[in-house]
Amino acid sequence: MTVRTPPHLGDSIARVARGLYLRGWMEGTAGNISARLPGRPGHALVTASGLSKGELDADSAVEVEAGTGRPARPGGPRPSAETVIHAALYDGVPGCQAVVHAHPPYATLVAAQAARRGAVSVSFADFEIIKGLGGRDPFAVTVPVFRNWADVPRIAADITAFLRREGDDAPPVLLIAHHGATAWGPDLETARNRLECLELLCRLHVLDRPERTGPLGPRDAPDPLGRPGLLHPQNERS
Numbered sequence: 420m421t422v423r424t425p426p427h428l429g430d431s432i433a434r435v436a437r438g439l440y441l442r443g444w445m446e447g448t449a450g451n452i453s454a455r456l457p458g459r460p461g462h463a464l465v466t467a468s469g470l471s472k473g474e475l476d477a478d479s480a481v482e483v484e485a486g487t488g489r490p491a492r493p494g495g496p497r498p499s500a501e502t503v504i505h506a507a508l509y510d511g512v513p514g515c516q517a518v519v520h521a522h523p524p525y526a527t528l529v530a531a532q533a534a535r536r537g538a539v540s541v542s543f544a545d546f547e548i549i550k551g552l553g554g555r556d557p558f559a560v561t562v563p564v565f566r567n568w569a570d571v572p573r574i575a576a577d578i579t580a581f582l583r584r585e586g587d588d589a590p591p592v593l594l595i596a597h598h599g600a601t602a603w604g605p606d607l608e609t610a611r612n613r614l615e616c617l618e619l620l621c622r623l624h625v626l627d628r629p630e631r632t633g634p635l636g637p638r639d640a641p642d643p644l645g646r647p648g649l650l651h652p653q654n655e656r657s
């Protein structure tokens with residue numbers, strides 16, 4: 420029996436991928452997107468591996484078991500090499516319906532810098548865009564940074580352990596050092612928006628850096644009256 424997947428879901432995935440590709444966040448086949456299949460409990464569509472994410476169409480996604488990432492049917496295109504990360508999120512986050520992974524430049528840079536410092540998370544505070552992540556605290560968020568193991572299932576295992584530890588406190592976004600960022604949510608658009616919010620946060624974080632820690636520039640000079648800075652102390656830790 421031939422099982423037809425709803426064409427609109429493949430279209431939606433292709434549309435979101437094209438938008439992120441055009442922003443330069445899915446260069447050279449980078450990135451992958453998945454969403455649970457309506458009417459097929461426990462199953463999801465995920466982008467096929469190795470394709471240019473700017474040129475996907477409705478048939479460029481592969482049906483997999485959401486909780487394991489195993490292809491639903493033998494043969495056909497290979498699902499994303501990072502499907503197991505999507506599976507960790509479907510399995511570990513109640514209500515997760517869609518996952519978007521890309522290589523946005525600022526998020527990738529901030530994750531790399533954190534890893535070089537030996538940090539396992541980056542904290543952001545005060546920026547209005549934090550509200551866009553939909554987390555518990557609208558003014559502060561700590562985003563985990565995972566090691567970019569060559570063995571992708573090892574990244575997924577680290578994410579699973581983190582989700583078990585943090586439970587409802589886990590934010591709906593994560594960073595992978597020297598690699599990129601992943602966001603998830605109750606639908607594809609929300610996951611995409613959260614990724615955009617994370618990339619803006621990381622961009623602001625990088626732009627803000629000279630004021631926080633750099634040795635150069637007049638704004639780094641101590642206030643002659645000894646007044647404390649305006650920035651949230653959490654920013655100083657990341």
Ligand SMILES: CSCCC(=O)C(=O)COP(=O)(O)O
Binds near residue numbers: 450467520
């Ligand atoms: C050139 S990108 C390397 C693989 C990667 O990180 C990625 O996001 C895309 O992998 P996929 O198998 O989903 O095409």
Ligand SMILES: [Zn+2]
Binds near residue numbers: 450451501520522599
């Ligand atoms: Zn990737």
